[in-house]
Amino acid sequence: MTASIFIPSVGFGLVTASILALAAVGFTLQFGVTNILNLAYGDLMTAAAYIGYVVNRHGGSIALSLLAGAAFGALSAFLLNRLVYTPFLRRGTKLFGMVIVTLSVGVIIQNTLLAIGGATFFTYNFSVGSAVHPLGFVFNTSQLMIIGLAVAAMIVVQLLLTQTRLGKAMRATAANPGLAQASGIATDRVVDIAWLLSGLLCGLAGVVLVLNTTAFQSTTGSGFLVIIIAAAMLGGVGRATGAMVGALVLGLVTEISAAYISPSYKEIFAFGVLVIVLLVRPTGIFTGAQREVAG
Amino acid sequence: MSAAAGAAPASAPVAGGLLTVDELRRDFGGVWAVDGAGFTVKAGSITSLIGPNGAGKSTVVGIVGGAVKPTSGRVMFDGEDITHLAPHDRARRGLVRTYQLSSEFGKLTVLENLLVAAPRQRGESLLTLVVGKRYWREEEERHVVQARTLLERFGMSEKEDEYAGNLSGGQKRLVEIMRSLMADPKLLLLDEPMAGVNPTLARSIENDLVMLAREGLTLLIVEHELDVVERVSDSVVVMSLGKVIATGTMAELRARREVLDAYLGE
Amino acid sequence: MNATAYYLTTLLVYLGVDIMAVWALNLQYGIGGVYNFAFVLFQAFGAYIAAVLTLGSSSGNGGFQNYILGATLPFPLPIIAAGLASGLLAVVVGLVALRKLRTDYQAMVMLVISVIATLTVTNDTGLFNGPAGLSLIPQPLSNVVNPSSVGYQWFYVGITFVICAIVYVFVHRVTSSPLGRALRATRDNEAAAEALGKDVVRLRLFVFVFGNVIAGISGAVLVQFIGAWSPGSWMYVETLVFLTAIIVGGTGNNLGVMLGALLVPVGFNEATRYLPQIGRPGLIDALQWIVIGMLGLVFLWFWPQGIIPERRRRFAPTPPGTAPVSGSAGSGSGAPLADPTVLGEPR
Numbered sequence: 001m002t003a004s005i006f007i008p009s010v011g012f013g014l015v016t017a018s019i020l021a022l023a024a025v026g027f028t029l030q031f032g033v034t035n036i037l038n039l040a041y042g043d044l045m046t047a048a049a050y051i052g053y054v055v056n057r058h059g060g061s062i063a064l065s066l067l068a069g070a071a072f073g074a075l076s077a078f079l080l081n082r083l084v085y086t087p088f089l090r091r092g093t094k095l096f097g098m099v100i101v102t103l104s105v106g107v108i109i110q111n112t113l114l115a116i117g118g119a120t121f122f123t124y125n126f127s128v129g130s131a132v133h134p135l136g137f138v139f140n141t142s143q144l145m146i147i148g149l150a151v152a153a154m155i156v157v158q159l160l161l162t163q164t165r166l167g168k169a170m171r172a173t174a175a176n177p178g179l180a181q182a183s184g185i186a187t188d189r190v191v192d193i194a195w196l197l198s199g200l201l202c203g204l205a206g207v208v209l210v211l212n213t214t215a216f217q218s219t220t221g222s223g224f225l226v227i228i229i230a231a232a233m234l235g236g237v238g239r240a241t242g243a244m245v246g247a248l249v250l251g252l253v254t255e256i257s258a259a260y261i262s263p264s265y266k267e268i269f270a271f272g273v274l275v276i277v278l279l280v281r282p283t284g285i286f287t288g289a290q291r292e293v294a295g
Numbered sequence: 296m297s298a299a300a301g302a303a304p305a306s307a308p309v310a311g312g313l314l315t316v317d318e319l320r321r322d323f324g325g326v327w328a329v330d331g332a333g334f335t336v337k338a339g340s341i342t343s344l345i346g347p348n349g350a351g352k353s354t355v356v357g358i359v360g361g362a363v364k365p366t367s368g369r370v371m372f373d374g375e376d377i378t379h380l381a382p383h384d385r386a387r388r389g390l391v392r393t394y395q396l397s398s399e400f401g402k403l404t405v406l407e408n409l410l411v412a413a414p415r416q417r418g419e420s421l422l423t424l425v426v427g428k429r430y431w432r433e434e435e436e437r438h439v440v441q442a443r444t445l446l447e448r449f450g451m452s453e454k455e456d457e458y459a460g461n462l463s464g465g466q467k468r469l470v471e472i473m474r475s476l477m478a479d480p481k482l483l484l485l486d487e488p489m490a491g492v493n494p495t496l497a498r499s500i501e502n503d504l505v506m507l508a509r510e511g512l513t514l515l516i517v518e519h520e521l522d523v524v525e526r527v528s529d530s531v532v533v534m535s536l537g538k539v540i541a542t543g544t545m546a547e548l549r550a551r552r553e554v555l556d557a558y559l560g561e
Numbered sequence: 562m563n564a565t566a567y568y569l570t571t572l573l574v575y576l577g578v579d580i581m582a583v584w585a586l587n588l589q590y591g592i593g594g595v596y597n598f599a600f601v602l603f604q605a606f607g608a609y610i611a612a613v614l615t616l617g618s619s620s621g622n623g624g625f626q627n628y629i630l631g632a633t634l635p636f637p638l639p640i641i642a643a644g645l646a647s648g649l650l651a652v653v654v655g656l657v658a659l660r661k662l663r664t665d666y667q668a669m670v671m672l673v674i675s676v677i678a679t680l681t682v683t684n685d686t687g688l689f690n691g692p693a694g695l696s697l698i699p700q701p702l703s704n705v706v707n708p709s710s711v712g713y714q715w716f717y718v719g720i721t722f723v724i725c726a727i728v729y730v731f732v733h734r735v736t737s738s739p740l741g742r743a744l745r746a747t748r749d750n751e752a753a754a755e756a757l758g759k760d761v762v763r764l765r766l767f768v769f770v771f772g773n774v775i776a777g778i779s780g781a782v783l784v785q786f787i788g789a790w791s792p793g794s795w796m797y798v799e800t801l802v803f804l805t806a807i808i809v810g811g812t813g814n815n816l817g818v819m820l821g822a823l824l825v826p827v828g829f830n831e832a833t834r835y836l837p838q839i840g841r842p843g844l845i846d847a848l849q850w851i852v853i854g855m856l857g858l859v860f861l862w863f864w865p866q867g868i869i870p871e872r873r874r875r876f877a878p879t880p881p882g883t884a885p886v887s888g889s890a891g892s893g894s895g896a897p898l899a900d901p902t903v904l905g906e907p908r
Contacts, residue, residue: 037665039672088861097861099596099668100808103801108854111847119843226676229669237666264684271677275657278670360756386758398753400746402813406876410739411746412757418739421767427734435739439876456875460749471753478757 009259010252011137017251018150019209023224024231024243025157026201030077032174032238033194036085037099040106042225044080044199045206047109048073049216050117052207056124065124066149066207073203074196080105081195106222114218121215128214146208153204154244157197161240170194174238227254227267230274249273313338313482313513314359314390319368321354328354329365330537336482336530341504341514343524346534352517353395355534356486359515360392361385373481387414389481395490395517397467401460405451408459408470409442410435412477438477445473449503465496472500482513489523501527521545563711570714571786572831577721578783579806579822584732584815585775586803591813591871592741593768594748596668598800599654599675600776605795606650606678607643607777608784609689612698614639615785626690626697636701640724640781647777651770659765664751675797682792694791701785721782728775729815735771736815742874744768745813798850802826805857811867820868829853 027041051072052065060068088101129141139147161167169190209224210216231250235242250270258266312335321329329351336342344352357363359370361382370378372390380388400408416438417423418431446452449469454462459470468488475483488504489497505527508514518524524531525545533541533554541554548554582604589595597603610630617633634642658670683692700708706716735741747754747761755761784790802825810821833849860867 035665037668084858091862093861093865095665096594096596097808097865099665100801100804100857101861103798104805104854104857107798107801108851108858111850111854114847115844115851118841226673230673233666233669233673237669262684267680268677268684271673274673279657362752362755381760382752382755383758383760386756391758392756394753394756398750398756400749400753402749402871403742403745404873404875407742407874408746411742411754411759414758416739416743419743420740423738423740424731424734424771428738431739440879443879456873458873474757 005259006256007136008138009256011139011143012258013252013255014137015139015143015146015212015251016255017248018147019205019212020227020231020251021244021247022150022153022201022208023205023228024235024247025154025240026198026205027228028232028235028237028243029157029170029174029201029240030194030198031232032240033170034081034085034191035095036081036089037102038085038198039099039102039225040080040109041202041228042221042223043106043109043113044073044076044202044221045209045224046113046216046218046221047076048203048206049210049220050113050122051203052210053122053124056126062124062126062145062211066204069203069207070200071203073206074200077195077199077202078192081191110218110222117218119217121217122210123215124211126211142211146212149204149208153201157201157240160197166190166193227270230271234274234277312336313373314515315371316355316359317369317371319355319358319370320366321351321358321363321368322366327537329358332368332534332537332539334532334539334542336513336515338481338513339508339511340529341508341516341527342530342532343528344515344517344532344534345519345521345524349536350534351537352534353486354537356392356484356517359390359484386478389479390484391475391478391480391482392484393471393475393486393488395486397464397471397491399459399462399467399470401458403459404456405459405462405470406439406442406446406455408474409445409477410438412474413438413441414479442473442477445476449473465492465500468492468496468500472503476507480512482515483507485514485516487517487519489518489520497523566711567714570711570718572827573718574721574783574786575830576823576827577718577725578779579803579826580819581725581728581775581779581782582803583806583810583818583822584728585772585779586800587807587813587815587818588732588735588744588775589768589772590804591807591818592736592748593744593765593772594664594751595659595765595769595772596664596671597769597772598668598671598797599678600773600803601795601797601799602675602678603647603651603773603776604780604783605790605792606780607647608780608790609695610646610777611639611643611781612695612784612790613689614642615699615701616695616697626693626695628690628695633699639701639785640778643781644774644778647780648770648774651773652766655766655769659762659769672797675800679792679796689792692792694789694793696789698784698788698790700788717786721786724778724782728778731771732775732815735768740767801857802829802853805853805860807867808857808860808865809867811869811871813871814867814869817867817869817871825853825856 023041023045027038030036030038048069052069055068056062056065084105085098085101088098093101126142128143131138131140132144133139159167161171170193173187173190173194206221210220213220227250231246232243234246234249235244250273253273254266254270257269261269314336315334317333319329319332320327332351332355334342334344344355346352354363358365358368361377361380361384365378368378369376372385373388375388377385377388377390386392400411403411416431417434422430443452443455446455449472451466451469451473454466459467462470468491472483472485472488485504489500492500501523504514504516508529516524516527528545531543531545531548532539533548541548541551543551582600586597586600589597589600613628613630614632614634616626616628617631654671654674658667658674682689685691689695700713700717701720702716703713706713735744743754743759744764746757747759747764751761754764803822806821806825807818808821809825810819811817829849829852833845
């Protein structure tokens with residue numbers, strides 16, 4: 001137990017939290033607005049990472065890979081909703097069946113990637129850059145880039161949600177879809193935008209995740225999905241700000257416990273935090289449990 | 296003791312009535328949906344809760360039913376403070392509610408919808424696992440007879456084996472009312488029981504409610520149609536902006552200016 | 562001849578195990594409306610408990626495996642213990658996951674919990690021998706019947722189906738009783754069930770624990786047959802195979818889900834076993850998963866009720882004379898409510 005590993009482990013925590021925040025905000029936004037638990041989210045991340053990989057291997061820069069991953073994520077999330085999820089909802093599939101629909105879609109995506117790419121690890125062709133030591137932290141340039149990207153994305157999302165009509169409409173829909181519809185907010189358009197935005201963040205998170213872990217395979221995203229869900233639940237599902245805080249908490253808890261106790265237990269500690277929070281406050285930190293609305 | 300015993304069940308305190316809500320307040324993110332509402336429902340009466348949209352009626356119903364927690368205030372039922380009881384514990388004490396939206400058990404038949412509501416069933420206890428069917432068969436037969444009597448009374452016998460999810464809106468309403476009666480209620484809390492029901496059936500439901508009250512059941516009804524309210528209610532509670540602004544018979548209320556204003560301002 | 566018998570018996574044991582599993586998961590998902598995405602965890606936990614209770618002390622076999630609770634209990638105690646242990650674990654998990662949470666939150670919590678469990682097991686070699694899993698698990702009654710004979714294989718098939726039959730008796734007692742009806746009501750409309758006095762949390766907790774006891778038993782029956790078990794074979798997607806079997810066979814119908822177990826987990830494994838290994842390694846596996854995923858989607862789209870839909874419960878007509886005095890049918894003019902048989906007995 002030494003203080004000298006504390007600051008570096010906080011540093012690692014910030015990197016993990018950045019990736020997690022990108023992913024969790026995308027996940028929670030979409031869930032809040034559409035009420036569909038999209039268990040294919042992690043596999044969509046992997047798919048975006050593959051697209052980024054293909055761009056990278058054809059000589060594209062990391063920036064281009066990020067762009068391609070984000071564009072792919074946005075487009076495929078949008079199409080997934082329009083071509084699969086919404087038709088199932090229209091056909092009368094209940095919340096219940098929808099979870100199985102999304103899980104099946106995830107399994108299909110993951111195994112399609114496996115069938116095309118094979119059961120091997122992939123690595124982007126890039127340099128993590130030299131180590132820098134701001135404030136006693138140890139980062140390489142790639143990690144600084146990840147943190148920078150996440151912070152920028154979070155600021156943009158926050159501004160979008162609080163400052164624009166569209167963002168306010170999204171939050172209103174998340175809080176109460178019926179009421180939002182009654183008060184004339186075009187919910188269909190809001191839903192489309194939510195999927196696009198969620199997919200964009202999902203794609204970014206996918207590329208960034210494999211930049212950080214350096215090697216990835218077809219199961220990388222689905223393995224990460226559970227901690228994304230944990231971060232979203234910690235913050236109260238549907239709350240973007242909550243998901244950011246949840247990501248920060250889980251990122252720090254995993255890396256600090258990895259440094260002080262054992263790396264093999266880091267996720268268990270993260271989930272431990274979640275379980276305790278759920279016991280104390282079943283709907284997450286930032287929400288009030290409400291089933292009926294004023295009328 | 297069931298409500299059927301008469302207009303004044305022995306267990307209810309005479310002074311307070313069967314249901315008393317006191318100084319209820321509830322905020323939703325800074326907005327007071329209910330802001331100090333209080334009223335009493337007398338045993339054996341039909342009390343209507345009216346008011347314009349957004350007056351806080353649904354929130355009051357939610358609080359009385361137990362689905363919504365009040366920020367402050369008290370709910371007394373049958374001489375007991377039930378403010379903090381779970382909805383199912385309230386139902387077991389005889390306070391049974393229906394919902395504004397159809398809430399049938401869609402994949403259960405009409406008869407099953409009624410049977411499920413019978414209180415304190417042996418067949419729902421874990422001993423069923425150990426003993427098997429003979430533990431609950433007789434009780435079940437009794438419930439089937441009860442349920443069929445209700446079906447006949449409400450003219451729904453022919454729909455007995457129909458999935459409740461396949462019924463028309465009005466028939467679903469009937470199922471919900473019959474189901475509530477199977478639950479052995481002292482007080483029925485009906486949230487817009489005539490909403491989405493065709494006029495003929497609505498009129499017939501109206502007559503049923505009056506009949507139930509005559510037989511000793513207490514009813515608290517949220518209703519929009521003032522004509523209906525006037526025909527069925529012994530007492531009317533008017534809410535506006537989260538507060539109770541008037542109580543009395545409909546005739547008394549019609550004469551009062553602020554009540555009309557609350558409606559005209561809608 | 563021997564090879565055929567060996568193949569057939571193995572198939573039948575797997576079928577029995579999968580049938581128990583889909584009955585249990587159908588009770589939770591199809592009857593009770595509980596999304597138990599951690600189902601396979603409870604199966605695996607039962608399997609582990611049965612394994613360590615037959616393996617003997619951890620220092621046996623040269624001490625090459627580390628585990629807890631080493632003992633040599635006679636048949637059928639390890640299987641019973643496995644059911645109880647999984648049930649106990651279900652109580653703990655259920656108290657966290659089913660308390661007042663929305664059902665989609667429950668699904669998320671279940672996913673999280675099954676991943677925690679996998680991580681705990683693979684990272685801790687002291688509990689259940691880590692990622693290597695356990696092997697050399699002795700088969701039950703091997704002192705009575707020679708375990709390497711075809712006769713033993715058939716004997717074990719017998720054991721499996723006897724246990725299946727016992728499990729069915731209890732499953733049927735739930736699905737055919739007012740208890741099952743209350744569960745189905747909760748599934749269809751939670752708030753309305755609550756408003757009628759049903760304790761929804763308790764009902765869910767019951768079906769969750771009960772189903773997971775069966776899950777544990779099924780895992781134990783399997784592990785005692787194959788003699789080995791590793792954590793890699795119980796990732797959460799395995800639960801999807803059972804869910805798909807239920808959807809294909811007929812959600813909410815015990816007979817239907819049995820058919821589903823025959824078609825999906827058993828059928829798929831067998832159908833792909835004999836395919837030539839084309840393409841790169843893992844390709845067949847990947848294709849198999851894609852087909853299972855598609856199968857679920859196709860059924861949810863075209864036949865959401867499955868091959869054998871949930872049975873409509875009809876009741877025998879009331880014999881004349883049993884009914885209380887009833888007037889003419891129609892609203893408001895029928896039997897008086899004051900009749901005690903109408904509103905139940907006085908309290």
